[in-house]
Amino acid sequence: MSDHPRHPHTAALRRGRFALTRVMSLAACCLLAACSAPRPEIVHQPDPKPTSLLLRHAGVLDVGGGRVLADRDVLVRGDRIAAIGLGGQIAAEPGVREIDAGGATLLPGLIDVHGHVSLDSAPTWVRRMPDVEANLRSYLYTGVTTVLDPSDATPEAAERRDQIARGELLGPHLYTAGRLLTAHGGHPVALLQVAAPWWIRWYLVPGAAHQVGTPEEARAAVALEADAGVDFIKVVVDRIPEEAALMDDETLRAAVEAADARGLRTLAHIGSVRDALATGRAGVAAWVHNVYKERIPDATITELADFGIPMVPTLVVWHSYADIGGGGRIATRLERETESVDVLDAFNDDPDASALAAAFAPYLEMLRDQRPIWAENVQRLHAAGVTILAGSDTQSGVLPGPGLHRELALLHAAGLSRAETIRAATLHAARFVSGQQDPDFGLIEVGKRADLLLVEGNPLDDLDALSNIREVIVSGVPLERMPIGAATASGG
Numbered sequence: 467m468s469d470h471p472r473h474p475h476t477a478a479l480r481r482g483r484f485a486l487t488r489v490m491s492l493a494a495c496c497l498l499a500a501c502s503a504p505r506p507e508i509v510h511q512p513d514p515k516p517t518s519l520l521l522r523h524a525g526v527l528d529v530g531g532g533r534v535l536a537d538r539d540v541l542v543r544g545d546r547i548a549a550i551g552l553g554g555q556i557a558a559e560p561g562v563r564e565i566d567a568g569g570a571t572l573l574p575g576l577i578d579v580h581g582h583v584s585l586d587s588a589p590t591w592v593r594r595m596p597d598v599e600a601n602l603r604s605y606l607y608t609g610v611t612t613v614l615d616p617s618d619a620t621p622e623a624a625e626r627r628d629q630i631a632r633g634e635l636l637g638p639h640l641y642t643a644g645r646l647l648t649a650h651g652g653h654p655v656a657l658l659q660v661a662a663p664w665w666i667r668w669y670l671v672p673g674a675a676h677q678v679g680t681p682e683e684a685r686a687a688v689a690l691e692a693d694a695g696v697d698f699i700k701v702v703v704d705r706i707p708e709e710a711a712l713m714d715d716e717t718l719r720a721a722v723e724a725a726d727a728r729g730l731r732t733l734a735h736i737g738s739v740r741d742a743l744a745t746g747r748a749g750v751a752a753w754v755h756n757v758y759k760e761r762i763p764d765a766t767i768t769e770l771a772d773f774g775i776p777m778v779p780t781l782v783v784w785h786s787y788a789d790i791g792g793g794g795r796i797a798t799r800l801e802r803e804t805e806s807v808d809v810l811d812a813f814n815d816d817p818d819a820s821a822l823a824a825a826f827a828p829y830l831e832m833l834r835d836q837r838p839i840w841a842e843n844v845q846r847l848h849a850a851g852v853t854i855l856a857g858s859d860t861q862s863g864v865l866p867g868p869g870l871h872r873e874l875a876l877l878h879a880a881g882l883s884r885a886e887t888i889r890a891a892t893l894h895a896a897r898f899v900s901g902q903q904d905p906d907f908g909l910i911e912v913g914k915r916a917d918l919l920l921v922e923g924n925p926l927d928d929l930d931a932l933s934n935i936r937e938v939i940v941s942g943v944p945l946e947r948m949p950i951g952a953a954t955a956s957g958g
């Protein structure tokens with residue numbers, strides 16, 4: 467493939483490059499506007515926003531306890547849960563907006579611990595440009611109120627997070643790792659070279675990742691990201707495809723140490739047992755994929771559990787790639803409500819002619835071979851005490867929001883109880899992303915941030931209830947939701 471440009475390290479050149487990326491990103495946006503129709507706005511903020519909310523007669527999901535407290539009233543003031551009482555017992559205050567839950571279940575808004583806000587989820591052979599704001603709306607529509615994005619290659623990653631926090635942009639609360647660190651020619655360089663449209667590839671490939679091959683390069687890359695205001699550092703230690711370069715242990719350790727020195731935790735993309743051990747020893751804070759390339763030997767399960775760090779298996783993304791060319795992909799309810807029929811149907815087109823299927827044929831074959839061991843690895847790690855967190859790895863085939871719901875079903879099928887599955891996307895996820903044992907969100911308690919999801923049915927009896935969404939409340943604001951199907955004649 468092509469040679470791998472090294473980034474110049476002088477400050478002036480860095481600033482020059484930054485200015486150039488801004489111009490190029492603007493150019494990309496203009497092309498996007500010219501090439502893609504605007505996507506429907508499937509969520510809106512009410513105007514005016516209510517200052518307080520009273521949810522009447524809800525079953526409140528106690529995520530820590532794994533039970534539903536029947537018939538409760540929940541009062542929200544501003545962005546906080548102000549009071550929780552027995553059904554009908556909380557007095558309405560002037561100006562309050564009342565919602566009769568009628569026995570529906572209230573749970574914390576969901577957290578995607580491996581989302582991507584700047585990628586596109588259409589099949590790679592459709593070649594649609596990403597639409598960040600549409601992605602943000604799609605997460606919210608499906609009840610995802612917080613996203614940890616472990617690799618956002620756009621220069622605005624940290625600014626976007628802050629705009630959402632200031633209420634200037636509608637989206638889930640964001641945590642970002644900015645641009646990831648990988649070996650020269652390591653993942654995702656090869657993937658982008660075939661998956662990105664040719665006319666933007668020259669810009670995307672060098673911009674998507676810091677390609678580092680020495681401790682000095684790793685430290686320089688971490689410094690750039692830390693200066694940009696990221697929340698985490700992400701390293702890739704996995705070969706995709708199998709002949710791609712892999713980060714060496716010395717460079718990996720230097721990256722983790724440099725992140726530590728800036729008060730940042732490191733997230734590791736891994737593939738094999740070797741990668742999981744190397745990153746664990748280097749001191750990363752979490753694995754943001756499962757070991758998906760092989761069955762983990764029994765003795766290694768204990769060794770991995772001893773690191774005491776969580777894993778975000780992202781089973782859905784491996785299934786999605788393994789399914790390429792299989793046909794018969796059935797869209798879920800939330801996918802039909804958030805994505806166009808054309809794009810959903812295109813997943814079942816014959817992709818044999820696509821560059822991705824051709825260039826990655828052996829890799830995709832490996833995924834299909836290893837598919838049976840993914841759930842088993844997760845189940846055994848979970849049984850050994852590894853905290854499992856829910857993340858979708860939003861990208862082609864994994865839709866922003868609906869992808870997390872698919873992941874929850876896969877985690878449950880991998881042996882997590884329904885309560886554990888919900889914790890993986892709420893309380894446990896909140897503890898990890900915030901770094902706090904008693905987080906400000908991810909549970910329903912007086913004083914916590916009012917990121918809430920009201921669903922018909924009880925997800926502790928049937929996880930599918932999570933797709934049956936009546937209300938999504940983010941920072942105390944109940945969103946108006948308009949499914950894509952409702953805007954066309956034949957939604958179904």
Ligand SMILES: [Zn+2]
Nearest residue numbers: 580582616859
């Ligand atoms: Zn990812």
